[in-house]
Amino acid sequence: MWWRSLLVVSILMLVAGGVILIREERSDSTTPAAGAARSDAITMSNVTAGGSPVQALPGPEVNTHEEVSAYDVAEGKRLYHWFNCNTCHANGGGDIGPPLMDNKWLYGAEPRNIHASILEGRPNGMPSFRGKIPDEQVWQLVAYIRSMGGNVPFYAEPSRDDDIAAKPPETMAPKEPMEHGANPAAPMP
Amino acid sequence: MKLLNPLFTLPFLCIAAACSRNPSVLQDPAGPHAEITGKLFRYFFAVNGVIFLLVLGFLFFALWRRRERQLVAPLQPDAQGEKRLLTGVVIAVSLTIIVLTSFVILSYAVDKNLIGLDKNPALEIEITGHQWWWEVRYLSKTPSDVFTTANEIHVPLNTKIRLILKSSDVIHSVWFPNLAGKRDIIPGHDQDLFIRVDKEGTWQGRCGEFCGMQHAFMGLTLFAEPKPAFEAWEKAQRLPAEEPQSAEEKHGKEVFTTGACAMCHVIRGTDSTGYSSNAPDLTHLKSRATIGAGAAANTKGDLGGWILDPHGIKPGVHMPTISQEPQDFQALLSYLETLK
Numbered sequence: 377m378w379w380r381s382l383l384v385v386s387i388l389m390l391v392a393g394g395v396i397l398i399r400e401e402r403s404d405s406t407t408p409a410a411g412a413a414r415s416d417a418i419t420m421s422n423v424t425a426g427g428s429p430v431q432a433l434p435g436p437e438v439n440t441h442e443e444v445s446a447y448d449v450a451e452g453k454r455l456y457h458w459f460n461c462n463t464c465h466a467n468g469g470g471d472i473g474p475p476l477m478d479n480k481w482l483y484g485a486e487p488r489n490i491h492a493s494i495l496e497g498r499p500n501g502m503p504s505f506r507g508k509i510p511d512e513q514v515w516q517l518v519a520y521i522r523s524m525g526g527n528v529p530f531y532a533e534p535s536r537d538d539d540i541a542a543k544p545p546e547t548m549a550p551k552e553p554m555e556h557g558a559n560p561a562a563p564m565p
Numbered sequence: 566m567k568l569l570n571p572l573f574t575l576p577f578l579c580i581a582a583a584c585s586r587n588p589s590v591l592q593d594p595a596g597p598h599a600e601i602t603g604k605l606f607r608y609f610f611a612v613n614g615v616i617f618l619l620v621l622g623f624l625f626f627a628l629w630r631r632r633e634r635q636l637v638a639p640l641q642p643d644a645q646g647e648k649r650l651l652t653g654v655v656i657a658v659s660l661t662i663i664v665l666t667s668f669v670i671l672s673y674a675v676d677k678n679l680i681g682l683d684k685n686p687a688l689e690i691e692i693t694g695h696q697w698w699w700e701v702r703y704l705s706k707t708p709s710d711v712f713t714t715a716n717e718i719h720v721p722l723n724t725k726i727r728l729i730l731k732s733s734d735v736i737h738s739v740w741f742p743n744l745a746g747k748r749d750i751i752p753g754h755d756q757d758l759f760i761r762v763d764k765e766g767t768w769q770g771r772c773g774e775f776c777g778m779q780h781a782f783m784g785l786t787l788f789a790e791p792k793p794a795f796e797a798w799e800k801a802q803r804l805p806a807e808e809p810q811s812a813e814e815k816h817g818k819e820v821f822t823t824g825a826c827a828m829c830h831v832i833r834g835t836d837s838t839g840y841s842s843n844a845p846d847l848t849h850l851k852s853r854a855t856i857g858a859g860a861a862a863n864t865k866g867d868l869g870g871w872i873l874d875p876h877g878i879k880p881g882v883h884m885p886t887i888s889q890e891p892q893d894f895q896a897l898l899s900y901l902e903t904l905k
Contacts (some may be wrong), residue, residue, distance in 0.1 A: 454883075459828060486623050508825050510885045
């Protein structure tokens with residue numbers, strides 16, 4: 377009977393729709409020690425005094441678990457303001473701290489390097505947050521910081537702010553990468 | 566029937582057990598706003614109820630009355646019937662005018678009464694809705710008298726109070742069923758709500774607009790107390806936290822101020838770097854009845870459970886799980902117990 381096949385098709389569509397709409401995994405509770413600190417993170421800057429301009433390090437090919445989750449990136453965005461990162465780094469453009477949205481990284485562009493920078497601090501101003509921020513929140517911060525330079529998938533970018541914001545949401549930011557050397561040299565850390 | 570009986574009575578028993586006080590404008594009004602609005606509602610309800618029953622009565626009468634055969638025959642002018650019809654229409658129109666006008670006059674009178682109650686408030690409290698707790702700031706003309714607390718408000722009896730309502734993230738709504746109607750708070754659009762509490766006691770408030778996962782655990786408790794008791798509470802709240810005495814409590818303070826707690830929470834009088842809009846102000850944590858905006862009782866055990874696993878009590882809450890050494894954890898708990 378033709379109407380039975382119609383029922384089958386409708387159920388199949390429902391299932392297919394459900395599968396397509398599965399986007400991300402989100403847990404209610406944070407899991408302690410979600411990612412242990414990596415020992416292969418860069419500890420020294422590759423920049424030498426008076427020498428070559430800051431080298432653009434290639435970004436990693438693989439995103440972390442947090443970087444593909446819109447929830448974790450949005451949490452990172454909230455924490456970025458709660459923990460006053462914007463006091464020095466502004467909204468990623470840099471102020472008295474180096475910018476975070478370009479492709480110049482003094483201590484490496486890999487997530488594990490940014491994670492190490494937050495935990496250990498860096499010379500000339502960046503404080504150490506070891507023992508102050510739970511590890512899973514550090515990874516969320518790393519995911520948001522990497523999203524500023526367009527290094528996370530488009531579907532994980534945070535959309536609008538919870539509060540009134542002066543800038544458009546990340547999903548509406550220009551996608552072209554910054555031309556190398558076009559902007560004045562990044563301030564030394 | 567025997568089986569149905571417990572099924573039928575159980576919900577009512579549960580409701581009766583859960584509410585020591587009736588959280589209803591109509592049953593237990595605690596202030597003039599609720600009382601006057603309740604009276605207006607009762608009048609509307611009674612008049613509209615009578616009209617509803619009358620209409621139903623006429624409907625059933627019309628259904629019950631047998632249609633007469635003569636309708637098929639050409640209509641005959643019936644002077645007697647015309648007159649009866651005219652009387653009926655006049656009565657219906659006049660009653661409609663009287664009822665509607667009385668509604669308008671009464672609504673206007675009630676509104677005027679309520680607006681009169683809103684003039685010259687003696688106390689201003691700023692309440693900010695967050696996911697999923699309330700930040701409470703007692704405003705004052707003297708800047709040093711302003712203080713912040715969370716999830717609980719104390720008010721003096723028989724005093725006009727203006728609640729300034731703000732939201733930091735999504736749409737919330739302040740709702741004290743015994744005091745006044747709901748007032749939605751839209752981010753970026755400040756609202757106010759005027760209350761006056763005439764009955765002493767504890768009145769429960771809730772978020773009245775679905776605001777996310779823990780909307781149900783977003784309680785705002787109001788304590789109405791006589792003026793001297795309120796002033797004593799206010800005075801105590803303005804003070805910074807007391808210095809810990811024992812060695813364990815001192816260690817606990819160090820754990821708090823140097824660890825993850827101080828990244829979000831603030832205890833006035835210490836060098837914790839948190840901000841009272843990110844997480845509840847803990848300066849006088851132990852003066853509150855509950856923790857987690859009504860999610861658990863404020864005992865040492867519940868507090869310990871909350872710190873170890875906040876998501877077990879309130880899934881989705883912004884507070885993270887923080888692993889701690891056992892002796893640090895015990896010291897932290899002892900220190901938090903001193904925050905009277």
